Amino acid sequence: xxxxxxxxxxxxxxxxxxxxxxxxxxxxxxxxxxxxxxxxxxxxxxxxxxxxxxxxxxxxxxxxxxxxxxxxxxxxxxxxxxxxxxxxxxxxxxxxxxxxxxxxxxxxxxxxxxxxxxxxxxxxxxxxxxxxxxxxxxxxxxxxxxxxxxxxxxxxxxxxxxxxxxxxxxxxxxxxxxxxxxxxxxxxxxxxxxxxxxxxxxxxxxxxxxxxxxxxxxxxxxxxxxxxxxxx
Amino acid sequence: xxxxxxxxxxxxxxxxxxxxxxxxxxxxxxxxxxxxxxxxxxxxxxxxxxxxxxxxxxxxxxxxxxxxxxxxxxxxxxxxxxxxxxxxxxxxxxxxxxxxxxxxxx
Numbered sequence: 001x002x003x004x005x006x007x008x009x010x011x012x013x014x015x016x017x018x019x020x021x022x023x024x025x026x027x028x029x030x031x032x033x034x035x036x037x038x039x040x041x042x043x044x045x046x047x048x049x050x051x052x053x054x055x056x057x058x059x060x061x062x063x064x065x066x067x068x069x070x071x072x073x074x075x076x077x078x079x080x081x082x083x084x085x086x087x088x089x090x091x092x093x094x095x096x097x098x099x100x101x102x103x104x105x106x107x108x109x110x111x112x113x114x115x116x117x118x119x120x121x122x123x124x125x126x127x128x129x130x131x132x133x134x135x136x137x138x139x140x141x142x143x144x145x146x147x148x149x150x151x152x153x154x155x156x157x158x159x160x161x162x163x164x165x166x167x168x169x170x171x172x173x174x175x176x177x178x179x180x181x182x183x184x185x186x187x188x189x190x191x192x193x194x195x196x197x198x199x200x201x202x203x204x205x206x207x208x209x210x211x212x213x214x215x216x217x218x219x220x221x222x223x224x225x226x227x228x229x230x231x232x
Numbered sequence: 233x234x235x236x237x238x239x240x241x242x243x244x245x246x247x248x249x250x251x252x253x254x255x256x257x258x259x260x261x262x263x264x265x266x267x268x269x270x271x272x273x274x275x276x277x278x279x280x281x282x283x284x285x286x287x288x289x290x291x292x293x294x295x296x297x298x299x300x301x302x303x304x305x306x307x308x309x310x311x312x313x314x315x316x317x318x319x320x321x322x323x324x325x326x327x328x329x330x331x332x333x334x335x336x337x338x
Contacts, residue, residue, distance in 0.1 A: 044292030047299040054303070093310050100306075101299040108292050208310070215318050222324045229331055 013210065020203030027200050030193035047105040048176075049193050053201035054097040055123070059161055060205045061091025062130060066158035069151035078220050079213075081147055084154055086212035088133050090205055095127040118167035119175040122160055129157035 031049045038045035064087030072080040102120065103113040114120065133153045136146060168175050186194065 042292045044295050046296055050300065050303050089310075093306060097303055097306055100302050104295040104299045104302075107290055108295055204307075212314060215314060215321065218321050218325075219317065222321050222328065225328050226324070229328060229335075232335070 013207070016203055016207055016210075020200055020207060023196060023200035023203060027193065027196045030189070030196060035189045035193040036187060041109050044105055044108040047101050049197045051098060051101045051105060052194065053197045054094045054101065055164075056198060057201045057205040058091050058094035058098055058123075058126075059165075060202065061087045061089075061094055061209065062126060062154075062157060062161060063087070063091075064209050065091055065130065065133070065154045069154040073148065073151050079217055081151075082213045082216035082220060083209070084151060085137055085216050086209045088130050088137075088154060089212055090208045092127060092130045092134060093208070094205065095123065095130065098123060099127060117175050118171040119164060122164040122167050126157060126160040126164060129153065129160060133157065 027049070031046055035046070035049070037043050065084045066087075068080045068082070068084030068087055071077070072084060106115070107113050133150050136150045136153065139146070
Protein backbone atom coordinates (compact mmCIF):
# COMPACT_ATOMS: atom_id res chain seq x y z
CA UNK A 1 0.00 0.00 0.00
CA UNK A 2 1.30 3.45 -0.88
CA UNK A 3 1.71 5.95 1.94
CA UNK A 4 2.12 9.70 1.80
CA UNK A 5 5.77 10.71 1.91
CA UNK A 6 5.69 13.39 4.55
CA UNK A 7 6.07 12.15 8.11
CA UNK A 8 3.14 14.29 9.29
CA UNK A 9 0.89 12.74 6.69
CA UNK A 10 2.18 9.28 7.54
CA UNK A 11 1.38 9.82 11.22
CA UNK A 12 -2.12 11.03 10.39
CA UNK A 13 -2.57 8.11 7.96
CA UNK A 14 -1.54 5.62 10.66
CA UNK A 15 -3.81 7.30 13.20
CA UNK A 16 -6.81 7.06 10.86
CA UNK A 17 -5.91 3.43 10.07
CA UNK A 18 -5.75 2.29 13.70
CA UNK A 19 -8.85 4.28 14.66
CA UNK A 20 -10.76 2.71 11.76
CA UNK A 21 -9.62 -0.80 12.70
CA UNK A 22 -10.66 -0.24 16.32
CA UNK A 23 -14.02 1.16 15.19
CA UNK A 24 -14.63 -1.89 13.00
CA UNK A 25 -13.90 -4.21 15.95
CA UNK A 26 -16.40 -2.35 18.18
CA UNK A 27 -18.93 -2.14 15.33
CA UNK A 28 -18.82 -5.91 14.76
CA UNK A 29 -19.33 -6.47 18.49
CA UNK A 30 -22.35 -4.13 18.49
CA UNK A 31 -23.82 -5.76 15.37
CA UNK A 32 -23.51 -9.40 16.44
CA UNK A 33 -23.71 -9.18 20.25
CA UNK A 34 -25.57 -6.02 21.31
CA UNK A 35 -28.07 -5.25 18.51
CA UNK A 36 -31.16 -7.47 18.70
CA UNK A 37 -32.32 -9.77 15.93
CA UNK A 38 -35.08 -8.14 13.90
CA UNK A 39 -38.55 -9.53 14.62
CA UNK A 40 -39.82 -10.17 11.08
CA UNK A 41 -36.71 -10.71 8.94
CA UNK A 42 -34.58 -12.48 11.50
CA UNK A 43 -30.78 -12.57 11.49
CA UNK A 44 -30.45 -11.68 7.79
CA UNK A 45 -31.43 -8.08 8.68
CA UNK A 46 -27.93 -7.66 10.16
CA UNK A 47 -26.68 -7.24 6.56
CA UNK A 48 -28.21 -3.76 6.95
CA UNK A 49 -25.33 -2.60 9.23
CA UNK A 50 -22.76 -3.03 6.44
CA UNK A 51 -25.03 -2.56 3.43
CA UNK A 52 -26.20 0.98 4.24
CA UNK A 53 -22.77 2.38 5.28
CA UNK A 54 -21.32 0.81 2.10
CA UNK A 55 -23.86 2.82 0.10
CA UNK A 56 -22.76 5.92 2.02
CA UNK A 57 -19.09 5.12 1.28
CA UNK A 58 -20.07 4.77 -2.37
CA UNK A 59 -21.48 8.33 -2.24
CA UNK A 60 -18.20 9.53 -0.70
CA UNK A 61 -16.14 7.84 -3.43
CA UNK A 62 -18.25 9.08 -6.34
CA UNK A 63 -18.52 12.53 -4.72
CA UNK A 64 -14.72 12.71 -4.39
CA UNK A 65 -14.41 11.67 -8.03
CA UNK A 66 -16.81 14.39 -9.17
CA UNK A 67 -15.06 17.00 -7.00
CA UNK A 68 -11.62 16.00 -8.31
CA UNK A 69 -12.94 16.07 -11.89
CA UNK A 70 -14.53 19.50 -11.51
CA UNK A 71 -11.39 21.07 -10.03
CA UNK A 72 -9.21 19.30 -12.62
CA UNK A 73 -11.28 20.81 -15.44
CA UNK A 74 -10.71 24.27 -13.93
CA UNK A 75 -7.07 24.04 -12.76
CA UNK A 76 -5.65 21.18 -14.90
CA UNK A 77 -3.66 20.05 -11.88
CA UNK A 78 -2.77 16.31 -11.95
CA UNK A 79 -3.33 15.87 -8.20
CA UNK A 80 -7.06 16.57 -8.65
CA UNK A 81 -7.20 14.06 -11.49
CA UNK A 82 -5.59 11.51 -9.15
CA UNK A 83 -8.34 12.23 -6.60
CA UNK A 84 -10.96 11.70 -9.33
CA UNK A 85 -9.50 8.31 -10.30
CA UNK A 86 -9.17 7.22 -6.66
CA UNK A 87 -12.72 8.32 -5.84
CA UNK A 88 -14.14 6.49 -8.86
CA UNK A 89 -12.32 3.27 -7.97
CA UNK A 90 -13.29 3.33 -4.30
CA UNK A 91 -16.86 4.36 -5.13
CA UNK A 92 -17.15 1.49 -7.62
CA UNK A 93 -15.76 -0.94 -5.04
CA UNK A 94 -18.45 0.05 -2.53
CA UNK A 95 -21.10 0.10 -5.26
CA UNK A 96 -20.26 -3.55 -6.07
CA UNK A 97 -20.48 -4.35 -2.34
CA UNK A 98 -23.92 -2.69 -2.16
CA UNK A 99 -25.16 -4.47 -5.29
CA UNK A 100 -24.00 -7.86 -4.00
CA UNK A 101 -25.04 -7.62 -0.34
CA UNK A 102 -28.44 -6.06 -1.19
CA UNK A 103 -29.74 -9.06 -3.19
CA UNK A 104 -28.66 -11.46 -0.42
CA UNK A 105 -30.84 -9.51 2.01
CA UNK A 106 -33.64 -9.04 -0.55
CA UNK A 107 -33.84 -12.79 -1.24
CA UNK A 108 -34.93 -13.39 2.33
CA UNK A 109 -36.90 -10.18 2.91
CA UNK A 110 -38.70 -9.83 -0.44
CA UNK A 111 -38.41 -13.37 -1.81
CA UNK A 112 -36.50 -12.24 -4.90
CA UNK A 113 -32.82 -11.52 -5.61
CA UNK A 114 -33.58 -8.35 -7.55
CA UNK A 115 -36.47 -6.08 -8.40
CA UNK A 116 -36.50 -2.96 -10.55
CA UNK A 117 -37.12 -0.70 -7.57
CA UNK A 118 -36.17 2.99 -8.20
CA UNK A 119 -33.34 2.98 -5.66
CA UNK A 120 -31.87 -0.30 -6.89
CA UNK A 121 -32.08 0.78 -10.52
CA UNK A 122 -30.49 4.20 -9.96
CA UNK A 123 -27.69 2.59 -7.90
CA UNK A 124 -26.97 0.13 -10.73
CA UNK A 125 -26.96 3.08 -13.15
CA UNK A 126 -24.38 4.95 -11.01
CA UNK A 127 -22.20 1.83 -10.91
CA UNK A 128 -22.34 1.53 -14.69
CA UNK A 129 -21.48 5.21 -15.25
CA UNK A 130 -18.38 4.99 -13.04
CA UNK A 131 -17.45 1.57 -14.48
CA UNK A 132 -17.44 3.33 -17.87
CA UNK A 133 -15.20 6.03 -16.34
CA UNK A 134 -12.73 3.40 -15.11
CA UNK A 135 -12.82 1.52 -18.41
CA UNK A 136 -11.92 4.79 -20.16
CA UNK A 137 -9.09 5.49 -17.74
CA UNK A 138 -7.69 1.94 -17.88
CA UNK A 139 -6.81 2.23 -21.58
CA UNK A 140 -3.09 2.82 -21.10
CA UNK A 141 -1.66 6.19 -20.08
CA UNK A 142 -4.55 8.61 -20.48
CA UNK A 143 -3.84 11.79 -22.43
CA UNK A 144 -5.28 15.22 -21.76
CA UNK A 145 -8.35 14.62 -23.94
CA UNK A 146 -9.20 11.30 -22.24
CA UNK A 147 -8.80 12.90 -18.82
CA UNK A 148 -11.13 15.76 -19.69
CA UNK A 149 -13.70 13.43 -21.23
CA UNK A 150 -13.54 11.16 -18.15
CA UNK A 151 -13.97 14.23 -15.91
CA UNK A 152 -17.15 15.10 -17.78
CA UNK A 153 -18.39 11.53 -17.31
CA UNK A 154 -17.75 11.70 -13.54
CA UNK A 155 -19.71 14.97 -13.35
CA UNK A 156 -22.53 13.29 -15.28
CA UNK A 157 -22.44 10.44 -12.74
CA UNK A 158 -22.78 13.00 -9.95
CA UNK A 159 -26.30 13.83 -11.21
CA UNK A 160 -27.37 10.26 -10.36
CA UNK A 161 -26.36 10.47 -6.68
CA UNK A 162 -29.27 12.66 -5.47
CA UNK A 163 -31.57 10.51 -7.64
CA UNK A 164 -30.48 7.43 -5.66
CA UNK A 165 -31.01 9.20 -2.36
CA UNK A 166 -34.39 10.75 -3.06
CA UNK A 167 -35.79 8.01 -5.33
CA UNK A 168 -37.48 6.29 -2.38
CA UNK A 169 -39.30 9.46 -1.37
CA UNK A 170 -40.05 10.53 -4.93
CA UNK A 171 -41.13 7.27 -6.60
CA UNK A 172 -41.87 5.13 -3.53
CA UNK A 173 -40.40 1.69 -4.17
CA UNK A 174 -40.13 -1.34 -1.91
CA UNK A 175 -36.77 -0.31 -0.45
CA UNK A 176 -36.83 0.20 3.37
CA UNK A 177 -37.01 3.80 4.67
CA UNK A 178 -36.29 3.30 8.37
CA UNK A 179 -33.61 6.02 8.48
CA UNK A 180 -35.44 8.66 6.45
CA UNK A 181 -38.23 8.78 9.01
CA UNK A 182 -41.02 7.25 6.93
CA UNK A 183 -40.67 3.87 8.59
CA UNK A 184 -40.97 2.87 12.22
CA UNK A 185 -37.33 3.71 12.99
CA UNK A 186 -34.75 1.62 14.80
CA UNK A 187 -34.24 0.42 18.34
CA UNK A 188 -31.49 2.28 20.24
CA UNK A 189 -28.98 -0.63 20.07
CA UNK A 190 -29.59 -0.80 16.32
CA UNK A 191 -28.96 2.95 16.04
CA UNK A 192 -25.63 2.62 17.87
CA UNK A 193 -24.46 -0.26 15.68
CA UNK A 194 -25.46 1.59 12.51
CA UNK A 195 -24.01 4.93 13.66
CA UNK A 196 -20.64 3.46 14.53
CA UNK A 197 -20.62 1.50 11.29
CA UNK A 198 -21.13 4.79 9.41
CA UNK A 199 -18.08 6.30 11.17
CA UNK A 200 -15.95 3.18 10.50
CA UNK A 201 -16.89 3.14 6.81
CA UNK A 202 -16.13 6.88 6.56
CA UNK A 203 -12.62 6.19 7.90
CA UNK A 204 -12.18 3.22 5.55
CA UNK A 205 -13.35 5.15 2.48
CA UNK A 206 -11.08 8.11 3.38
CA UNK A 207 -8.08 5.79 3.82
CA UNK A 208 -8.68 3.97 0.54
CA UNK A 209 -9.20 7.21 -1.44
CA UNK A 210 -6.14 8.83 0.16
CA UNK A 211 -3.90 5.83 -0.48
CA UNK A 212 -5.14 5.21 -4.02
CA UNK A 213 -4.77 8.91 -4.93
CA UNK A 214 -1.20 8.86 -3.60
CA UNK A 215 -0.40 5.78 -5.71
CA UNK A 216 -2.00 7.41 -8.76
CA UNK A 217 0.12 10.57 -8.33
CA UNK A 218 3.29 8.41 -8.20
CA UNK A 219 2.17 6.52 -11.31
CA UNK A 220 1.55 9.80 -13.14
CA UNK A 221 4.98 11.09 -12.08
CA UNK A 222 6.62 7.91 -13.37
CA UNK A 223 4.78 8.26 -16.69
CA UNK A 224 5.99 11.88 -16.94
CA UNK A 225 9.61 10.84 -16.27
CA UNK A 226 9.36 8.09 -18.89
CA UNK A 227 8.05 10.62 -21.43
CA UNK A 228 10.88 13.07 -20.66
CA UNK A 229 13.50 10.34 -20.99
CA UNK A 230 12.11 9.26 -24.36
CA UNK A 231 12.27 12.82 -25.69
CA UNK A 232 15.70 13.74 -24.40
CA UNK B 233 -9.91 -2.65 -11.14
CA UNK B 234 -10.59 -4.50 -14.40
CA UNK B 235 -11.90 -7.38 -12.28
CA UNK B 236 -14.26 -4.97 -10.51
CA UNK B 237 -15.48 -3.51 -13.79
CA UNK B 238 -15.95 -7.04 -15.20
CA UNK B 239 -17.89 -8.05 -12.08
CA UNK B 240 -20.18 -5.04 -12.47
CA UNK B 241 -20.77 -5.74 -16.17
CA UNK B 242 -21.47 -9.43 -15.38
CA UNK B 243 -23.88 -8.41 -12.62
CA UNK B 244 -25.68 -6.06 -14.98
CA UNK B 245 -25.94 -8.81 -17.62
CA UNK B 246 -27.24 -11.32 -15.08
CA UNK B 247 -29.89 -8.83 -13.99
CA UNK B 248 -30.99 -7.74 -17.46
CA UNK B 249 -31.16 -11.15 -19.17
CA UNK B 250 -33.74 -12.78 -16.84
CA UNK B 251 -35.93 -9.65 -17.09
CA UNK B 252 -35.73 -9.76 -20.88
CA UNK B 253 -36.48 -13.49 -20.95
CA UNK B 254 -39.43 -13.00 -18.62
CA UNK B 255 -40.90 -10.48 -21.05
CA UNK B 256 -40.60 -13.06 -23.86
CA UNK B 257 -42.77 -15.56 -21.99
CA UNK B 258 -46.12 -15.85 -23.81
CA UNK B 259 -48.92 -14.06 -22.02
CA UNK B 260 -51.58 -16.33 -20.61
CA UNK B 261 -49.26 -19.31 -20.19
CA UNK B 262 -51.30 -21.27 -17.70
CA UNK B 263 -49.45 -23.05 -14.91
CA UNK B 264 -52.43 -24.16 -12.89
CA UNK B 265 -52.92 -27.85 -12.32
CA UNK B 266 -55.91 -29.87 -13.34
CA UNK B 267 -58.49 -30.29 -10.61
CA UNK B 268 -58.76 -33.62 -8.89
CA UNK B 269 -55.07 -34.64 -9.13
CA UNK B 270 -53.20 -35.63 -5.99
CA UNK B 271 -49.82 -33.93 -5.29
CA UNK B 272 -48.06 -37.15 -6.31
CA UNK B 273 -49.93 -37.24 -9.63
CA UNK B 274 -49.19 -33.57 -10.24
CA UNK B 275 -45.48 -34.12 -9.64
CA UNK B 276 -45.49 -37.04 -12.06
CA UNK B 277 -47.34 -35.16 -14.77
CA UNK B 278 -45.72 -31.72 -14.78
CA UNK B 279 -43.05 -29.49 -13.28
CA UNK B 280 -44.28 -26.04 -12.26
CA UNK B 281 -41.84 -23.31 -11.35
CA UNK B 282 -42.49 -21.16 -8.32
CA UNK B 283 -41.25 -17.64 -7.75
CA UNK B 284 -41.18 -15.33 -4.77
CA UNK B 285 -41.83 -16.29 -1.15
CA UNK B 286 -43.34 -19.66 -2.18
CA UNK B 287 -39.91 -20.82 -3.32
CA UNK B 288 -37.70 -22.83 -0.99
CA UNK B 289 -36.80 -21.20 2.31
CA UNK B 290 -33.24 -19.83 2.29
CA UNK B 291 -31.45 -19.86 5.65
CA UNK B 292 -30.81 -16.28 6.77
CA UNK B 293 -27.54 -17.18 8.52
CA UNK B 294 -26.01 -18.40 5.26
CA UNK B 295 -27.03 -15.21 3.44
CA UNK B 296 -25.65 -13.09 6.28
CA UNK B 297 -22.35 -14.97 6.25
CA UNK B 298 -22.12 -14.64 2.46
CA UNK B 299 -22.78 -10.87 2.63
CA UNK B 300 -20.07 -10.20 5.23
CA UNK B 301 -17.63 -12.52 3.41
CA UNK B 302 -18.21 -10.58 0.18
CA UNK B 303 -17.37 -7.28 1.91
CA UNK B 304 -14.07 -8.55 3.36
CA UNK B 305 -13.00 -10.46 0.24
CA UNK B 306 -13.63 -7.46 -2.05
CA UNK B 307 -11.77 -5.12 0.31
CA UNK B 308 -8.86 -7.57 0.46
CA UNK B 309 -8.75 -7.87 -3.36
CA UNK B 310 -8.75 -4.06 -3.66
CA UNK B 311 -5.79 -3.81 -1.24
CA UNK B 312 -3.92 -6.52 -3.18
CA UNK B 313 -4.52 -4.59 -6.39
CA UNK B 314 -3.20 -1.36 -4.83
CA UNK B 315 -0.13 -3.22 -3.58
CA UNK B 316 0.52 -4.59 -7.07
CA UNK B 317 0.09 -1.14 -8.61
CA UNK B 318 2.61 0.31 -6.19
CA UNK B 319 5.11 -2.50 -6.89
CA UNK B 320 4.82 -1.87 -10.63
CA UNK B 321 5.40 1.86 -10.09
CA UNK B 322 8.45 1.19 -7.91
CA UNK B 323 9.92 -1.19 -10.52
CA UNK B 324 9.30 1.36 -13.29
CA UNK B 325 10.93 4.09 -11.19
CA UNK B 326 13.98 1.88 -10.58
CA UNK B 327 14.27 1.14 -14.30
CA UNK B 328 14.01 4.84 -15.19
CA UNK B 329 16.63 5.78 -12.55
CA UNK B 330 19.03 3.21 -14.03
CA UNK B 331 18.38 4.66 -17.51
CA UNK B 332 19.11 8.20 -16.27
CA UNK B 333 22.36 7.10 -14.57
CA UNK B 334 23.39 5.30 -17.75
CA UNK B 335 22.68 8.31 -19.98
CA UNK B 336 24.54 10.67 -17.62
CA UNK B 337 27.57 8.33 -17.49
CA UNK B 338 28.06 8.50 -21.25
